[in-house]
Amino acid sequence: MAQVFPYTYYSCPCVESSSTKPNAVQSAPQEAAPFLEDEEENTFDPRSPRANFSLYPIEHLLYCTDCHQIRCPRCMVEEVVCWYCPNCLFEVPSSTVRSDGNRCTRNCYNCPICTSILSISSLEKPTEGLTPNDAASDAAKAPGGPYFLSCPFCQWSSLEIGIQFEKHFNLTSQLQKIIRGDTHRLGSVTDLASPRGEEMEGEIQGRASVASVEDTAPLPIQGDTETLFTNLYNFYRAQLSELSDANPYSLSSDYSFASPSSITRLMNLYGSGGRTKKDRPKPIREAAEFSEGQKVSNPLSEKENIDRIRSVGWEGTASVEQRLQQCREDVGFVDELRPLATLLRTKKSKRCKICRQILSRPESKVSTNRYKIKLLALNNIPKITMRSLNAQPAQHPSFPMQATAPGSDEASTLKPLVPTHFLLTITNPLFDSIKVTLATPSTTPGCVKSKVTILCPQFDVGANTDVWDEALSSATDRSSKRQSQMLSAGPDGGSLTGIQAEAGKVWERGRNWTSIVVEVAPGSLPDSIGHVTLGDDAQGDGGAALDEDEDVLEIPIFVRLEYETEAGGDDGGAAHARKEDAGKEKREEAFWAVLGVGRIAG
């Protein structure tokens, strides 16, 4: 997916506390350490590998109202509210998930080739010469079996692997039965599949011959994965129970050292005279035979595989993705792929990792989208948007009205070494007016050094009051004159003489937003100097010298807010909030954000 410019990513403070002071979180989780580093003039580098894990668009961030901090997916704890199948949207109780695994046990299957949803169709021919009246008759109402699964996207069908069903419901148990029978003798499937087309017959015979090769080969017993798993599982269970018989305090069901049984065991081991005179327990051994779940790799089957690759060719082998999606590990060929039961999805509630406050909690019903609790960062920290001052993009980046030809996106392409003005708008979602201080390193980090100047780094943003306040009061601070001048100057911005951006002055101001001008002089790409080539060619050349996306101009910006608010009575943010007068509280917040402006042309 191509990146849409401009974008703003917010850096969660958790990245700094975990990168420079790994112990800070563990030792004093209540203290907000990140701001200390900022005072040491460590600027945020959006290109550092670590930054990847802290930069999020604002709609993915939550805000802990106790800690007064942004919370990103890394510093939240998730709890599953409910499980559901994304296809049939049925909720699956968690007990079923625990016993049957996280797959849909109804009739939802994904194509093993292309992962799209399979649909169930009947093999029976539709009745001839149907008129609507005929269609109403009983015979036509429910097409009879046998049924098969088919993929509407890649035209794969379960007949290709010789699977069809007698009933169109309860596919899971039918499929399980077929697969169980399939592992040793294919006869059952062929019996089941008697009324099928001639080409299918040939297919099956082909497969049967493969199966007969399997049967005749002097292989050790190879069970299917499930038998192997149950064998191994039982074997390990037996081993563990033997062990716990030997030592009543040892591993019974939980392995964690924090459990009381483990602690008593440790106390016994190291305590004075607590040592039991029992024999040392037998060491746990590994499975040694098939009944214990051992699987022996078979050189003969390797040779057979090679022969099969020769015959079926590249198309007949399964790709890595297809093999990874299968639940069995010994799949190598396309005709061994089985339909996949759809993986379940979850609804999750999220908690703050530090104070355990619930940050978001959806309603537990699958069908609703409402949230009981939702503490959005959007409603608590100002929104930063950026756009070019002169060149208006032809259309909104995420709401294109007309199809754009590739490469026509000149609005986000920056000319190197030409100072360009950008409008930075800060929108305040809070009900108190805020005082904003912006800071940015004068040259951007990375190997393409661009100069960035914030013309007005300190300003106020009005409170998010009632919308009608602004509409009713005529004394808004909006510089409409400037606006009209802008429009008269034309979209190309050729004659912007009268409205030069002044340093230290706010560009435009509204009810709860303020715009300022940022001057950016993009650095030149190292390779493009001396080359007189077309933009695309130069970018291709530069790509060799530069890392991927090194030509993207990203401006790290440090945002600090100060505001006074009603004392909430919570002491969670005591580090930042100090009590002023009765009822009023001064609060301070700071975070890094990254503004993606565009690509620098070569």
Place this chain on the structure above:
Amino acid sequence: MSRPSAARKAPKGEYIETDSGNKVWRKANISGAPNITLGGRTVIREDVHLRGDLHRLSTTKEDGSKSSSSHSISIGRCSVVAAGCVIKPPCRVSRGVLTYYPMKIGDNVFIGPNSTIQSASISSHVHIGEHCVLQPFSMVRENVKILPHTIVPANMVIPSNSVVGGRPARIIGEVGEGWGAAGGASAAGGAGTGGESWVEGGDLRELVRSIR
């Protein structure tokens, strides 16, 4: 300073504006208009094909009751169908007859340019990128983002709050909790701001208003 959209360059009167505020491009290809419902403040851009003529044929049952509504496409409020889209009700052979099924598109849905929609239903607050194909009987639930150039296979159900992409479409992520929240840029204040007040999946009323 609202963003001059592409529409502004066009002379006035490119749209037919209905009483409920729907803006339909004059030259949009709309067939079977009686079978199409627009919920109000919905925008249909140029070169959009709305195939309202493809509706279920009225069948009279033996007891004489007419069991059909000739309704084919209904689009909710504040939805935007960008240029070059084809919206065609899904069809399949049912009881031996090729039957078209009505299609429902919810509120605040954005459909990017040159997409082909044959879904059974698209719920509200859905953002569909450009050049997408939604094959017959796919269902898109609320708060879904479909990335550009995605092909949603037939019969696929896209659950709420997911991001899908790819050919065929797979669920590749979740939209954040803040999907559709404007974050303080409220409707009336946003009209004159430097930044637009509409966001993906949010209330598209302002976007519709800005289209002239």
